[in-house]
Structures are given as structure tokens and as C-alpha cells.
Amino acid sequence: MIDVQRLRVLRAVAEHGSFSGAAAALRLTPSAVSQHMAAMERSLGAQVVTRSTRGVTLTQAGRIMVGAAESVAAELAQARREVERLSTGRVQLTVATFTSGGRHLLPGALSQLTATHPGAVLHVREGEPENTLPLVRQGSVDIALAYHFDGPLPVGPGPSSSLQWTPILEDPLHVVMPEGHRLAEHRSLDIAELAAEPWVLGCLKTEAYLRRYAERAGFEPDVRGTTTDYFFARSLVAAGIGISLIPSIALVPTVPGLRSVPIEPPTPARHIGVAALGRRRDHPYVTTFIDALREQAKHHRQNDVIGAGDRAGRRARALLPAGRTGTGGHTC
Numbered sequence: 001m002i003d004v005q006r007l008r009v010l011r012a013v014a015e016h017g018s019f020s021g022a023a024a025a026l027r028l029t030p031s032a033v034s035q036h037m038a039a040m041e042r043s044l045g046a047q048v049v050t051r052s053t054r055g056v057t058l059t060q061a062g063r064i065m066v067g068a069a070e071s072v073a074a075e076l077a078q079a080r081r082e083v084e085r086l087s088t089g090r091v092q093l094t095v096a097t098f099t100s101g102g103r104h105l106l107p108g109a110l111s112q113l114t115a116t117h118p119g120a121v122l123h124v125r126e127g128e129p130e131n132t133l134p135l136v137r138q139g140s141v142d143i144a145l146a147y148h149f150d151g152p153l154p155v156g157p158g159p160s161s162s163l164q165w166t167p168i169l170e171d172p173l174h175v176v177m178p179e180g181h182r183l184a185e186h187r188s189l190d191i192a193e194l195a196a197e198p199w200v201l202g203c204l205k206t207e208a209y210l211r212r213y214a215e216r217a218g219f220e221p222d223v224r225g226t227t228t229d230y231f232f233a234r235s236l237v238a239a240g241i242g243i244s245l246i247p248s249i250a251l252v253p254t255v256p257g258l259r260s261v262p263i264e265p266p267t268p269a270r271h272i273g274v275a276a277l278g279r280r281r282d283h284p285y286v287t288t289f290i291d292a293l294r295e296q297a298k299h300h301r302q303n304d305v306i307g308a309g310d311r312a313g314r315r316a317r318a319l320l321p322a323g324r325t326g327t328g329g330h331t332c
Contacts, residue, residue, distance in 0.1 A: 002043065007069035009036040010048060011138075014066045018055040040065070071162060074139030074277060093285050094123040096132035096144040098332055100230060100250040101272055104300070105168070106145060109292035116288050128332055130154035136275050137163055143286055145293065147171070147270040147332075149209050164278045166290055169297035171270040173206070174251065174260040176234055177243040184259040191263055195219035198242035201226045202233030203332040206245055213268055228332070234258055249300060272297075 012022035012033075019033040026033070041047055048062035058066060093113075097106050106124070114120060125132065129146035133153060136144045145168070148154065153165060175194065177184055183193060191213050199221050201207050207223065214221045224242045227233045230250040237244050238257050247270050251260055274290050 002065075002068070003040070004072060006036045006040045007065065007072055009033055010040065010062065010065055011069045011073070013037065013049060013056060014058055014062070017057075021055075067162075070137050074137065074162070077139030090119060090121050091117075091285060092121040092123065093143070093289070094125065094141045095289070096125045096127055096135060096141045096146075098128055098132075098145065098147060099126060100247065100332065101145050101147065102126060104249045104252070105272075105293055105296045108296045108299075109289060112292035112295070113285065113289050117285055120285055133163065133275050136277065139277070142283075143274055143276045143289060145272070146275055147272045149205070149268075149270060150212075153275070162277055163275050165273050165275055167271065167273045168290075168293050169249075169272040169300065171247045171249055171272050172262065173209075173245045173247050173268045173270070174262055175243055176237050176246045176251070176258055176260050178238065178240065179257055179259045181243070181259070183261065186261055188262045188264045190217070192217035192219070194243065198222045198224040200224060200233045200236045200242040200244045202228075202230035202244055202246055202250070204228060205332055209268060210245055231255070 009022060009026065009028075012025050013019065016022045016025060019030045019037075022028075023030045023033045037049055044061065044065070046061040047059050048065055049056040049058055095106070095110070102124070110122060110124075114122065125135075125141060127135075129144070129148065132141060132144040133146055135141040146153070153163070175183075175189055177197075183189060195214075195217065199210065201210070201223060204226060207226070210221055222242075225233070225236050227236070230246050231253075233244045234246065234255040236242070238255050245268070246260070249272075274293060276286055276290075
């Protein structure tokens with residue numbers, strides 16, 4: 001029989017990569033963690049971790065058991081929520097989001113959800129997908145608005161088959177440059193035309209993405225600035241530090257004096273979507289929320305943020321006190 005506590009310890013070992021790291025997270029001694037792992041291996045008749053001076057790694061059996069541990073943790077979390085619903089009559093929904101998606105897509109979707117289900121108790125957590133998607137899989141978060149680039153979803157260690165991904169929006173990246181730039185009047189740009197330009201990064205994750213596209217075009221980008229804030233990156237562009245690569249939903253509010261130009265195919269883009277556990281995907285609250293996010297994405301496409309950037313920027317600035325232009329606060 002598999003002990004739930006041992007599964008919890010195995011999850012911590014997988015997450016931290018060592019017995020000492022797991023022990024610190026669980027407030028146990030490394031010896032106790034080792035004993036839990038030894039007991040699990042005896043009960044399974046198979047080794048779940050391999051030990052070395054650099055830490056521990058999961059065996060194939062260990063990876064299977066981590067997947068089981070994630071499922072058990074998610075089921076227990078869901079059971080606790082259902083019991084709470086029975087006792088309080090309230091349904092709680094915890095939504096995780098990355099910052100720029102949360103800023104531009106989430107508010108309208110949450111408003112629609114509360115209008116449709118006024119009894120819902122909502123909680124919102126901000127975080128990058130590599131942090132929030134594992135929380136969905138573990139049952140700590142019900143649903144996550146997330147994104148990925150060309151690669152797979154950043155779900156963390158363990159199997160991802162329990163997660164169901166629903167696409168919401170293709171978010172193309174655009175080149176942002178000063179209005180007086182020699183290329184600013186182009187309707188679109190080939191990435192190779194930017195080989196001689198200095199760059200400012202508005203999200204550290206875009207660096208690898210930019211370098212991959214630049215390598216295909218035959219050049220090494222000259223990165224002059226790195227930030228974790230898209231608005232700050234555009235401010236640096238306005239100051240003449242370099243050009244930047246910014247997702248379309250992070251182009252509002254506008255920064256005066258800048259121009260955004262689309263990139264010719266193959267256009268770099270973020271794939272924005274919603275992750276939920278398969279069994280939670282059909283919950284009425286989750287279904288309403290996903291439909292509402294799709295509606296927000298539809299409005300985004302119809303409004304064409306790139307073409308309407310000046311109008312949107314004026315509307316956003318009109319809502320601010322005199323003398324302020326807004327700071328955006330975007331991260332990824």
C-alpha cells in the first residue's frame with residue numbers, strides 16, 4: 001500500500017532535486033526523507049531515485065510515482081473544495097495568470113464570470129507559466145491563463161497528460177522603434193532587416209526566442225538592455241537605447257513617439273491559452289471563464305491593437321490624473 005505522506009515527500013524530492021532541499025521544504029530531517037524514500041522503494045520493489053554527490057534524480061518508476069503523487073494531491077485539494085462548498089454553500093475558483101495577459105484579458109472575463117455566477121468566490125494569483133502550471137496540475141490552482149512560445153508547455157517535473165490546454169489567442173510579437181527610425185514607415189519587416197540594430201528586451205524569456213529567429217536570419221542580436229517590464233522596455237526604446245520585440249497585447253497603453261511594426265512570416269508569437277485539469281474543464285464556472293476569455297480575445301483581434309494603438313493609448317491616458325502617462329507594469 002502506498003503511503004500518501006511518502007508520495008508528498010517524493011514530490012518534494014522531485015521539485016528540489018535533493019533530500020536536503022526536500023527536507024527543508026517539508027521541515028523534516030534529510031534522514032527522515034531518506035527513510036521515506038527507502039520505505040517507498042521497499043513497498044514498490046523498485047528504485048524511485050538514484051543518488052549521487054550532486055543530488056538525486058528520478059528513475060522511470062520515480063517519474064511514474066511523481067505523476068501519481070500529483071494526481072492524489074489534486075484529488076485531495078478538489079475534495080477539500082467540495083467539502084467547503086457543502087458547508088458554506090459557496091464555490092471558490094482560483095485563477096492564475098501571467099501579468100500582461102492578466103492586465104488585458106482577465107478583467108473582462110472575470111466580470112463576465114461574476115455576472116453569470118454571482119455566488120462565485122474568486123481568487124487571482126499572478127505568476128509565470130512555469131510556476132502556475134504545476135500548481136494547476138497539483139490542484140492548488142483551478143485554472144491558469146498562460147502562454148508558451150515554440151516549445152512545449154513549461155509544466156515542470158512529472159507528466160503533463162492531466163492538463164488540458166485550450167487555445168485562446170495567438171499573440172504576435174512586433175518590432176517597436178522610435179517614429180523617426182529609418183524603418184518605422186514600413187508596413188512589415190523581415191527580421192533580417194534588423195541585423196544591425198541594438199535591442200532592448202522587455203521579458204527575459206524573449207531573448208532565447210529572439211536569438212533563435214536571429215540565428216535563422218544569419219545574425220547575432222546586440223542586446224543593450226534587459227528588463228522584466230514591457231512598458232519599461234518601450235520607454236528605453238523611446239530614449240534611443242535600442243529597438244524591442246513586444247507582444248501585441250502589451251502595446252497598450254502607448255508610449256508617445258514610438259511605432260510598432262509587424263514581422264513578416266514566420267512571425268514570432270506567443271501562444272496564449274488556458275490550462276485546467278481534465279476533470280475540471282467541464283465545470284460550469286471554468287467553462288464560463290474560458291468562454292469569457294475567448295470573447296476578450298475576439299475583442300482584441302477585432303480592435304487590432306496595433307492599428308488602434310494611438311486611440312487606445314489616448315483612452316488609457318485620459319483615465320489618468322493630469323501629468324501622468326501610466327507605467328503599464330507589464331512583465332511577461
